[in-house]
């Protein structure tokens with residue numbers, strides 16, 4: 617599988633490129649990243665629009681502002697697109713949704729199987745403990761741009777799917793009692809933290825905690841490659857972790 621890596625110069629992009637090069641079944645078609653100077657002979661580009669290499673798939677770990685141009689490129693070249701980038705605005709998300717009408721698009725704010733499992737368990741806990749107060753705490757490295765993390769929102773959305781009345785209180789900072797239906801979401805930004813997500817369910821007599829701790833970025837790169845291997849066999853449509861592990 618030949619892969620174009622968008623955001624190849626970033627923390628995740630570097631880990632992903634190293635993993636692609638290690639595996640016999642994958643190959644880097646091109647590296648694209650804003651800080652690169654284009655060198656077509658080396659298959660390196662500053663902008664996706666300049667990339668002419670043939671490929672089977674694109675994997676994106678870049679910045680949400682890159683997504684519209686990336687979707688246009690994927691549609692033009694008829695390439696499956698894995699979007700791992702988080703923090704998309706509503707307009708950027710609409711571009712991804714539109715692209716999925718023409719090409720297969722895989723999107724997850726967290727590519728790890730472990731977080732997909734935690735989301736499933738969170739739904740069970742929220743249904744089993746309908747009166748529990750729910751709070752989510754996430755921690756990431758001090759260079760992370762989006763707040764709260766896409767994964768914290770993914771987990772809150774999973775809970776909301778079984779508790780539709782839920783509201784999100786992001787970064788609670790005002791005096792007053794919490795409401796019954798709110799899910800508090802709290803973000804820590806600390807040093808080199810790879811990614812921690814914790815959900816607490818408190819009933820008044822007990823507290824149940826679900827916690828996922830990413831220990832290495834390889835976890836997300838591995839997940840993105842599994843997503844790509846899945847995606848290249850699919851027709852146009854919008855896919856996520858539920859489709860892989862269903």
Ligand SMILES: NC(=O)c1ccc[n+]([C@@H]2O[C@H](COP(=O)([O-])OP(=O)(O)OC[C@H]3O[C@@H](n4cnc5c(N)ncnc54)[C@H](O)[C@@H]3O)[C@@H](O)[C@H]2O)c1
Nearest residue numbers: 623625626627628649650678679682700701702725726727
């Ligand atoms: N889904 C997941 O499992 C998962 C896991 C980790 C990180 N992420 C997300 O992936 C993204 C990247 O994370 P990171 O830690 O590698 O960040 P980073 O800041 O280290 O790297 C981002 C890279 O993207 C490049 N870039 C920015 N705009 C670009 C554009 N328009 N075209 C091409 N390249 C562009 C930057 O130059 C930089 O090299 C973030 O949105 C992050 O939240 C997702």
